Amino acid sequence: MAKKKTTTSATPFIDALRVGEGFVLADADTRSTPAFTGDKVQGKEALVAADDELDTLQEQLFAMSRTGDTRRRLLLVIQGMDTSGKGGIMRHVVGSVDPQGVSITAFKKPTAEERKHPFLWRIRKALPEPGIIGVFDRSHYEDVLVVRVHDLVPPQQWARRYSTINDFEKDLVDDEVTVIKVMMHISPQEQKERLAERLARPDKHWKFNPGDLDERQHWAAYQEAYQVALDRCSPAHAPWFVVPADRKWYARLAVQQLLLEHLRALDLTWPTADFDVAEQTARLEQMR
Amino acid sequence: MAKKKTTTSATPFIDALRVGEGFVLADADTRSTPAFTGDKVQGKEALVAADDELDTLQEQLFAMSRTGDTRRRLLLVIQGMDTSGKGGIMRHVVGSVDPQGVSITAFKKPTAEERKHPFLWRIRKALPEPGIIGVFDRSHYEDVLVVRVHDLVPPQQWARRYSTINDFEKDLVDDEVTVIKVMMHISPQEQKERLAERLARPDKHWKFNPGDLDERQHWAAYQEAYQVALDRCSPAHAPWFVVPADRKWYARLAVQQLLLEHLRALDLTWPTADFDVAEQTARLEQMR
DSSP: OHHHHHHBOSSOHHHHHBOOTTOOGGGSOTTOOTTBOOOHHHHHHHHHHTHHHHHHHHHHHHHHHHTTSOOOEEEEEEEESTTSSHHHHHHHTGGGSOGGGEEEEEOOSOOHHHHTSOTTHHHHHTOOOTTOEEEEESOGGGGGTHHHHTTSSOHHHHHHHHHHHHHHHHHHHHTTEEEEEEEEEOOHHHHHHHHHHHHHOGGGGGGOOHHHHHHHTTHHHHHHHHHHHHHHSOOTTSOEEEEEOSSHHHHHHHHHHHHHHHHHTTOOOOOOOSSOHHHHHHHHHHOO | OHHHHHHBOSSOHHHHHBOOTTOOGGGSOTTOOTTBOOOHHHHHHHHHHTHHHHHHHHHHHHHHHHTTSOOOEEEEEEEESTTSSHHHHHHHTGGGSOGGGEEEEEOOSOOHHHHTSOTTHHHHHTOOOTTOEEEEESOGGGGGTHHHHTTSSOHHHHHHHHHHHHHHHHHHHHTTEEEEEEEEEOOHHHHHHHHHHHHHOGGGGGGOOHHHHHHHTTHHHHHHHHHHHHHHSOOTTSOEEEEEOSSHHHHHHHHHHHHHHHHHTTOOOOOOOSSOHHHHHHHHHHOO
């Protein structure tokens, strides 16, 4: 914990990574480590050091929902290019939380059934219950990213979606959902290395698809689509956070700390018993 | 690993814990540690030591399902009296697996909607997809346990359910579901201590409910209901495993090892690439 204090700067990750007015994605350094001054070893230590606090806050959130003390829940949205490390976030950050308090949904290419409905239909179905940390591996933003890059629907249709998304997220926030939107930001060079590793290792072949290289050729169009989404869908109540992700250890620490800082702000506590503790203790003692 | 070899006996946990002909629940020692000769420290070490293998097998199962090489999935059913440690299994055993490959469903008192349907309706809806380890925190067995103890439906109705369950599980097994049913077996003395701890600790009060003490008074009836379920629903293709659970460290190790032994039996491997690796590597290299 002492080590963490010397390496985590005074700036919260929330402030260092929040997308504000005039943010330019192309200018963000994918190898930088905002709000953290330590190296990889210290970063990994800081990740482990924060586990207990994250555990406690998550359990308090869960407990307060069970006793009816809160309807609050979190929605962590993870977006990023192929190989940006979304899976690693699921495994190493989300995976460190009690699985009973977490709900992960991975949004793939919409099914035939899903395509019959408005694009938010499958999203709404996957929203977390009170007390739960919901995690979206990809999300409704795909409907203004891949859909825009490939014109999967007419432009006038995807163009309307930015304001639809803003209205939707405003409703969520008003309904006690803490929305945390994270873009895992890698460089094309880093992606090339990661794809090369998937091709070099037989135990990683299943993660590779020749289509990944086709998509890579649209890199610039994707970055542009991300820039527009960041510009148009980052209101103060549900801002984007852009996490430099060329260094996996940093990206994991950053997402963990974003979760933690949002949880801390909720003033969580252990619920007070709604029964007479002394009475129940006496009753239990009398039992065989 | 060396330590593990010296403390895990030659008997697989599957054989040591499987419910066979003539099994008597009342005779099972809730503090014993079948198939393991080590102490608590060694047990905790063995749990950690097996993490990597569990990780790899789970990822292979997941990978093979993604490439269409298998439809296999696991269903781990966890039953037990209040405080028997079901939550600890979710947190410490299931929680050590990549959350993207796991799906936990906790079955509470049926909702009004659920009560309108046959008792297996909500169970079927929660079955794992191919490649996934599904985990049930309580299950369809509640419908012959709490329902039987309190006669929540007429006896002739719950009496029919044993064969309905057997048919259902047979269909699952025929459909490439590996069914692993675990009863966490504690003594009433151990439950008393664990309830007392919940009452003594303000951070545990939310887990306590005065109704837990009412339920405790039906201990004998529950044990009888479990005995009948074990007698009637333990065919060779989907047997019960009774895990002595007074020692939390042992119960966690046992459930992990049961999972592991079942996964090992599936002959999992990394899927072979369905694309030309050299060709794709050359293509990637030519990209900027």
